[in-house]
Amino acid sequence: MDIVRTPQKSYKKPALIAGGVTLLAAVTLALTRLDPAMPTVDRATVLIDTVQRGDVVREVRGPGTLVPEQIRWITAQASARVERLHVESGQKVGSGELLLELSNPDLQIQTMQAEQQVRQAEIDLINLRTNLRSAILTQEGTVASTRTQWVSSTQEARAADSLVRLGLVPAFEAANRKASAEEFTTRLRVEQERLALMRAAIDSQIAVQASRVTQLAAIAQNQQARLRSLQVRAPDGGVLQELTLQLGQWVPEGTALAKVVQPGRLKAVLRIPESQAKDVQLGQTASVDTRNGLVTGRVIRKDPSAQGGSVTIDVALEGPLPAGAVPDLSVDGTIVIDKLSNVLYAGRPALSVGSGNAALFKLEADGRTAVRVPVVLGRSSVNTIEIVNGLSQGDRIILSDLGSNANAERIRIK
The missing domain is CATH 1.10.287 (Helix Hairpins)
Structure with a gap:
């Protein structure tokens, strides 16, 4: 006679499922508590500088042009018609030389x-x-x-x-x-x-x-x-410029006919950013790069107002002009503002707009990571800036713009 056997229930499978869920929850919790991955930047794409202590020459720089110190405009004293042209633009003229003839019955x-x-x-x-x-x-x-x-x-x-x-x-x-x-x-x-x-x-x-x-x-x-005045003559000797009249042209009274400049007496008109121009004073020394040589000079005028984000500064040239120095030539000028003695300084960061609080990335000892630290910046120059607080001599900092990584607390450098 056969005996009926009742199968026993297995509790292993539900236990395994419960253990898996618990393990997954623990892993998820551990992952959420991990710090986000550090952004990585290539060392070749960033500029790294070392904080130093010493003397710094403060300078400001700006583009500009060479213009004549003396410009004499020739204007029409009466409305008239152009009858004859005796010279052309670009020619040298003497004082009192006849330039053109006008007529008005x-x-x-x-x-x-x-x-x-x-x-x-x-x-x-x-x-x-x-x-x-x-x-x-x-x-x-x-x-x-x-x-x-x-x-x-x-x-x-x-x-x-x-x-x-x-x-x-x-x-x-x-x-x-x-x-x-x-x-x-x-x-x-x-x-x-x-x-x-x-x-x-x-x-x-x-x-x-x-x-x-x-x-x-x-x-x-x-x-x-x-x-x-219908017999238009040069008031001074020099080079005639901007004479564009044609025979038979009617010229209203007050119209600029031409101008006479002295090409040997030039000055540099520089455009200095308004954030740096506040420290420029009359009499400060300057250096003007004409792309064919450097000419020393001195600040003789400062525009009282800013236009287009820059202030116009006139620099009188004291040294001999290099070959090719002509009016309207594009130049670069550097003005010496001050000399700082025994200060902490470093290269000027790309996003620095002047003194005040800022955040820079300082390289750690291993040189592979950089941490974002608050610093206080002081007086600045063209390429350097004073470190008032937040860094020490020998610290290495990143000067480049890190773009979207600028707000990260730490970055990895490879």
Whole structure:
């Protein structure tokens, strides 16, 4: 007789599954607690420098151009038409040399009219002097005649007064003679005052007309000068530039016709970044690279305002100019600002904009990893910057821009 056997239950498989889940959870937790992988950069792509202690010369640098120290613009004094060109742009000219000829018939007519007005005013002045002198002479004759009548009437009045007392002349006759004497006394005083007024007014009337003559003469001289300016001449000797006029071209008044420069007297006009230009002062020494030699100079002017992120600095060149130094030549200038003694310094980081707090990567002793450390930067130069705090002498730092890795705490260098 067969015996039925009941199979026993196995508990091994569920135990294995539970153990696997526990192990997976433990591994996941361990992985989440691991630090993220360090970014890696190639050593050949970064610039590494060592912090040093010593003296540093602070400099600022900027591009610029050579420009003449003296530029004399020639402008049209009157609207006119170009009739003849005697020289071309780029030629050397002497002082007073004829450059071009212009024409304007209306200006010639205006000049003749102005001269005619001056001559008419001079004639009017002569006539005024004659008429005033004649009027004074006439008034002097009137005063003399009145004085004679006054003397005669006064004597008759005295005689009549004496005869009245003797009874030889009636009283009313003596009264008439006395009244006549008083009348001529008043008339003499009036005529004398009139003569004095005429003499006092003659100078002012002549002065008014004389000032009119002077004014018209000045206008005529200005018209003559404008007419002469149609013969355009070089005000100074030098090289003629920017003469681009054509025959028959109409030139409005005030238009720049050309300019005369002296190529042997040049200065450098540099454009220094506004973040560095604050330390530039007049009189500081400079060096200008013309790509064909270095020329020493000195700062003579600083623009009070910034344009396009830079400040214009003028540098007077003190040394001899190298061959090929011509106006509008592109140059590079370096200005010495200050000298720092016994300071910590290193190469200027790529992203440094000046003094203040910054973060740099310092290489560890193995040279394979770099850690991000806060530092305080001080005064800067073209290629170097002062280290105020955060680094020590001998520390090696990365100066290059690390891009997306700049915010990492540590990086690996291979």
